[in-house]
Amino acid sequence: MRREAVRVHQTEPALNTKTHVVTVHRASLTGVEAISLRSEHVFPRHAHDHYGIGVMSEGAQKSWSVVGAVEAGKGDVIMVNPGEMHDGSPIQGPRAWHIVYFDPDLLSHELADDERGTDVVFNPVANDQALAGKVTALLHAIQFSEPHEAEESLLTCMLHILQQHRLSGSSKTDKSPPVARAIEWIEAEPDINQPLSALAAASDMSRFQLIRGFIRDVGTTPHAYRMQYRVRLARRHLLQGRPIAETAQLMGFADQSHLTRAFLRQFGVAPGRYLAAR
Structure with missing residues (x-):
């Protein structure tokens, strides 16, 4: 049964920034979250329990990542690994991005036959129009499509990243x-x-x-x-x-x-x- 997409939109003045607007989307898949942000908030160094794959839709930001300092601009794909320490600061005004977070078990399950999914490390930034299109399609699918369609879209993104933007074994x-x-x-x-x-x-x-x-x-x-x-x-x-x-x-x-x-x-x-x- 198709689930209705629900958005929770908010502006958080408690962050004491000029701009901070967050939209949390209700996803059709268990273990998956989708969030949209437009913000000047400086995120401190922290980590997530999930993988994250998103697309920058406006502005640019600099951040710390598993490979050191990186920058991402409009159209770039941004990726986060479970437990990876990272932060984020805007470059000259608000930046915006749409991102999907998913449980590491969703990846490890697919790789169970040959390797542990939790050992897979994604590159933090990729200038890849094809992947950006797949991530955008995924964002739409987990909000508005049937779960099996969303699962297929997520697997398509995973496969593309594993083939072209993987950093497994990074010291x-x-x-x-x-x-x-x-x-x-x-x-x-x-x-x-x-x-x-x-x-x-x-x-x-x-x-x-x-x-x-x-x-x-x-x-x-x-x-x-x-x-x-x-x-x-x-x-x-x-x-x-x-x-x-x-x-x-x-x-x-x-x-x-x-x-x-x-x-x-x-x-x-x-x-x-x-x-x-x-």
Whole structure:
């Protein structure tokens, strides 16, 4: 049965930017999200649990990615990998893009016979008109077409990226053992604010070495990583039906407002409005 496409449109003045308009589209596929943005918001370094493939429709932006600093302009395809630390800043005015996020399991399932899909790394930017057309078709399909048509469109995009814009095995995704231990420590207890000294001791490093290693391998500080990881976990709890206030307490935020500000800063949309489109 065809599902009606629903859009949640919002302007978020809390971001304190000249322009920030977000439209969250309700998708016809489980494990898939579609979002449109036109914004001057500077997104801090953060990560997603999903792959993302989108098209820039206006302006330009610069961002940090798995391959370092990149720029994308109108017509370029932008891609995000699960767990990849990235950010985004406008270049001379608002920029706009339409993007689809999808669960890594959707890719790993298709590649189950020969490789693990979660090991696939996409190139962050591609100037590829053919792929841009496929992504645009995908955005339309997951909003307005039957699920089987949307699935076919998503698989078509995946195949094109795997054949022409794949960066599997990039050494830039590797982390030193001490930093990897610190990340494991943070992710094991994300709701607890361990002192930097305790985290450094658990990782057999000085505080200076820990911060230097995190910035080198992850692209941000341990505290910033803990905060953005909390937001990612909070998103999962919210999608499972847990109330916002309860989720805030569970994830170690001071209160619901604290979670809302962090969620808005990272994803560009408030949690209540995000859930309204689900």
